[in-house]
Amino acid sequence: xxxxxxxxxxxxxxQLSNYKEGNSVKIIVCVKQVPDTAAxxxxxxxxxxxxxxxxxxxxxxxxxxxAALNLVADQGGEIIALCLGKEGETEAIxxxxxxxxxxxxxxxxxxxxxxDNVAASKVLAAAIQKIGEADLVLFxxxxxxxxxxxxxxxxxxxxxxxxxxxxxxxxxxxxGDGKIQVLRSMEEAGQIVDSSLPAVVSVTKDxxxxxxxxxxxxxxxSKAEYPVWSLAxxxxxxxxxxxxxxxxTEPVQKEIVTEIIEGExxxxxxxxxxxxxxxxxxx
Ligand SMILES: Cc1cc2nc3c(=O)[nH]c(=O)nc-3n(C[C@H](O)[C@H](O)[C@H](O)COP(=O)(O)OP(=O)(O)OC[C@H]3O[C@@H](n4cnc5c(N)ncnc54)[C@H](O)[C@@H]3O)c2cc1C
Numbered sequence: 001x002x003x004x005x006x007x008x009x010x011x012x013x014x015q016l017s018n019y020k021e022g023n024s025v026k027i028i029v030c031v032k033q034v035p036d037t038a039a040x041x042x043x044x045x046x047x048x049x050x051x052x053x054x055x056x057x058x059x060x061x062x063x064x065x066x067a068a069l070n071l072v073a074d075q076g077g078e079i080i081a082l083c084l085g086k087e088g089e090t091e092a093i094x095x096x097x098x099x100x101x102x103x104x105x106x107x108x109x110x111x112x113x114x115x116d117n118v119a120a121s122k123v124l125a126a127a128i129q130k131i132g133e134a135d136l137v138l139f140x141x142x143x144x145x146x147x148x149x150x151x152x153x154x155x156x157x158x159x160x161x162x163x164x165x166x167x168x169x170x171x172x173x174x175x176g177d178g179k180i181q182v183l184r185s186m187e188e189a190g191q192i193v194d195s196s197l198p199a200v201v202s203v204t205k206d207x208x209x210x211x212x213x214x215x216x217x218x219x220x221x222s223k224a225e226y227p228v229w230s231l232a233x234x235x236x237x238x239x240x241x242x243x244x245x246x247x248x249t250e251p252v253q254k255e256i257v258t259e260i261i262e263g264e265x266x267x268x269x270x271x272x273x274x275x276x277x278x279x280x281x282x283x
Contacts, residue, residue: 023075023076023173023174023175023176024075024076024077024175025071025072025075025076025077025135025136025173025175026077026078026080026133026134026135026136026175027068027071027072027077027078027079027080027134027135027136027137027138028079028080028081028082028128028131028134028136028137028138029061029064029065029068029079029080029081029082029096029101029137029138029139030061030064030082030083030084030124030137030138030139030140030151030152030155031057031058031061031064031065031081031082031083031092031093031095031096031140032057032058032061032083032084032085032092032140032143033055033056033057033058033083033085033089033091033092034055034056034057034058034059034143034144034145035050035053035054035055035056035145036053036054036055036056037056037059037144038053039051039053039054040053042250043248043249043250046246046247046248046249047248048248050145054091055089055091055092056091056092056095057091057092057095057096058092058140058143058144058145059140059144060140060141060142060143060144060203060205061092061096061139061140062095062099062140062210063140063141063203063204063205063207063208063210064138064139064140064201064202064203065079065081065095065096065099065100065101065138065210066099066207066208066209066210066211067138067167067170067201067203067207068101068136068138069099069100069101069211070170071136071170071173075173077135078102078103079096079100079101079102079103080101080102080103080104080105080131080134081093081096081097081101081103081104081105082104082105082107082124082127082128082131083104083105083106083107084106084107084108084112084120084123084124084127085106085107085108086108087106087108087228090106093106093226094221094222094224095213095221097217097220097221097224098213098214098217098218098220098221099210099211099213099217100211100213100217103224103226104224104226105127105131105226105227105229106226106227106228106229107123107124107127107228107229107230107234108228108229108230109230109231109232109238111231111238112231112238114241115239115241116241116242116243117148117150117151117154117243118154118239118241118242118243119238119239119240119241120151121150121151121154121155121157121158122158122236122239123231123234123236123239124151124155125155125158125159126234126235126236127229127234128155128159129159130229130233130234130235134198135173135175135197135198135199136173136180136197136198136199136200136201137155137156137159137161137198137199137200137201138201138202138203139151139152139155139200139201139202139203140202140203141165141166141202141203141204141205149202152165152200152201152202153165153200155200156199156200159198159200161198161199161200162195162196162199162200163199163200163201163202164180164182164184164193164195164199164200164201164202165184165201165202166184166185166186166202166204167182167183167184167185167201167202167203167204167207168183168184168185168190168203168204168206168207169182169183169207170182170183171183171192173197174197175197178196178197179194179195179196179197180194180195180196180197180199180201181193181194181195182195182201185204185206259276261273261276
């Protein structure tokens, strides 16, 4: 079959030929909505406020969407974006769809107001099970707002699936054999890890730059329809939260004093700098 590279027919053919090899991969990507990273956070009456900042996809999650898109481009399959949030907050899902995710599911229920990580992971695990038959669940490394980095491992534990954190490269993903090999990026070293599928993976920004959504992608995403599941749809009770935020305070403001080191020559300036550092007991 001769088709233009990248054409829909070619893509479908690639998917089908990979499917025969048992390599097609079903991926759920968890995406969160967060306030724009340029927004200023303030504390009002002991509670966090981001003012009227627009919501965006958690920037770390774009790397996870990018990884999913590349895996499916290589070996066929489908990508479902999954978001837990307030109904009507659609930015994370729309961004994932505009990048190229095939479909999306939103989970939203007023009873989840104030839900902590344990509660959030129970809801995500239930949604992942309801979507069903995923080979991989991808997460970003952490959220830029509440920033615990706990959700991937908590969700993996509830699903009883292996949890592979800080992944920067997918060496191989073989749903047919139920095997995955990834590269974990740590500060001092890389670590090749073998595991079984299905698995939960958190993707680091070392994976590589996420693509910008295309104009066509944005148009398609703006018209996309997707289900919004409540806790009742998931068949679970309101999960209890055991962590509270009794008070939130402003970060301690650090006073920074800047001093320009004067001197006629570079040597003089260096000598003066060293003397000051010794006097301050830095050296
Ligand atoms: C006492 C308490 C009250 C809270 N009240 C609220 C509240 O009222 N409203 C509120 O929005 N948050 C609230 N939170 C925060 C909320 O529980 C966390 O945002 C959520 O559990 C995810 O944790 P995290 O942001 O640290 O994500 P991390 O674990 O840092 O995120 C890692 C990855 O998990 C995925 N992920 C994170 N959150 C979601 C999501 N919602 N949907 C899909 N994927 C996700 C993303 O891929 C992300 O990159 C509260 C937390 C506590 C402890």
